[in-house]
Amino acid sequence: xxxxxxxxxxxxxxxxxxxxxxxxxxxxxxxxxxxxxxxxxxxxxxxxxxxxx
Numbered sequence: 001x002x003x004x005x006x007x008x009x010x011x012x013x014x015x016x017x018x019x020x021x022x023x024x025x026x027x028x029x030x031x032x033x034x035x036x037x038x039x040x041x042x043x044x045x046x047x048x049x050x051x052x053x
Contacts, residue, residue: 003037007044016041 003020010016020041021034028034 003041004044006041007048010041010045013042013045016045 003023006016006019006023010019017038020037024034024037028037
């Protein structure tokens with residue numbers, strides 16, 4: 001997904017969600033699409049920080 005680079009700038013999980021919402025506000029109008037973007041960015045964040053979900 002094109003949302004993956006969000007994790008390069010976000011420092012916290014809350015920022016990950018904030019940036020994800022910001023960058024997908026025009027292209028992800030459906031709640032399922034928005035939740036998918038959140039899932040991808042959270043998974044990358046957790047992998048990057050070696051954090052369990």
